[in-house]
Amino acid sequence: MSVQTQKPSDLTPRQEPAISPLQKLNRAIYRQAPEVFDSIKLLPYNVYKSIYRTTAFPKTERERSEAFFNSFLLHIQPAKIEKHALRFTYTFGLGLLSTYLFLLLTLTGILLMFFYVPATDQAYFRMLDLRSSVSFGGIMRGMHFWSANAMIGAVFFHMCRVFYTGAYKPPRELNWVVGVILFVLTLVMGFTGYLLPWDQLAFWAITVGANIAGKADYISTSLTGLGLPDLHFGLFTKNMLLGGDVVGQEALLRFYVLHVALLPVILFSLIVWHFWLIRKTGGISSPKESPE
Amino acid sequence: MAKRVREEEIFPRNPNKTYGLMEIVKGSSPRVDRGPDDMVSSWPHLLIREAILFAACFVIVLALALWAPPPLEKPADPTKPPNPAKAPWYFLGLQELVSYDAFWGGLGIPGIVIIGLMFIPYLDRHHSGIGRWFAKSRSTACWAFTLIFVVPSIILIIIGTYFRGPNWGFYPPWNMPVEPPIILHSIFGGMGL
Structure with a gap:
């Protein structure tokens, strides 16, 4: 801080006492990075502080709010919430349940990907391996199967809850639309995953489903009455989906790519948008919005 | 900051004032122009x-x-179709509709339902009954949603899952043919496929 004025006595070289190289190093560290020893001492606290930013165990109201503001995972949610929104019988936790099931599906799905090959001559035997020789393979597949079925139910009943409580009304229109798209995508996710075990159930179910998609031919056939050429919408859709006329290797590969790559990314993005829209449209619906 | 002051210094007694300090309440934030809320x-x-x-x-x-x-059933075998071949359970309502009419059941009606669902909030904009289950002022909307969407979806899935047997014939679940005969030329006949 202060400018040192050098006295003549300082100019004369002082006799330095003999010091060991270790002491020399010590001095060098103190001279160039005096805080390093403190840093080592405070390492655990500083790591903790960098993660929680405030505190992991908030006590005051301010700290409780900060716990939400300062956490990446929690900042999606409001720091303060209406008591009404916490009543279990208002939402039955269905929206969050759908999210949790999606997370479980992602987790078990990634684990299953380590053991699965989307080839018609291997897929089924990989299923058998999961049951017999892969550690916890049966549990992984079981959890994936039940989470998938439960998610379809949870999303459907979540949609019913939102309707029966009038939660889709302005200003939440767009979030309802995103929700409907998420519902359809959940069904498509289930459908594309259904083929992957490559057993009789899977093969014939997808055959039936793809034939339903082929029914769009009715539209293009009807349009020929307007002088348009018959574009075979249904046949086109079916061929795009299956990569051929029947369910085979190409279909298995397409369903696999849709199921593990394309659809999860779209679904995840829409879930994020869904959450964002909840916050931006005033949080969860409340009876205060329409006094009766 | 921590200096103790007498109440009169902050709130001087003024005979013209129609209000005064009534009580000091415990709280962590000032509440100005706000009624009591129930936030936690x-x-x-x-x-x-x-x-x-x-x-x-x-x-x-x-x-x-x-x-x-x-x-996990037997490996997929394109030469051995089950009778009936059934879609995943959540599409069995759709398959049931397809058995009545291929296009309208498979695409027409489901398409209209999905588009219709998306338009609900743009058509039903009245600000009533938000935040309550089955609000009285919304009984028409609730009934319509139940009877047009919820109940038919569930009933069709139940019929498709439990009441449909060989050749998509209608059988009660307790009288379902145990070993469905495989007739190759008509497996898709009942489903209009």
């Missing part, structure tokens, strides 16, 4: 509920995986 901190009230829900969800899914393992 998300930490821990929301967080603990979310944690419990996740634990319950995880345990139930794990229990189902352990005690009710998913089905």
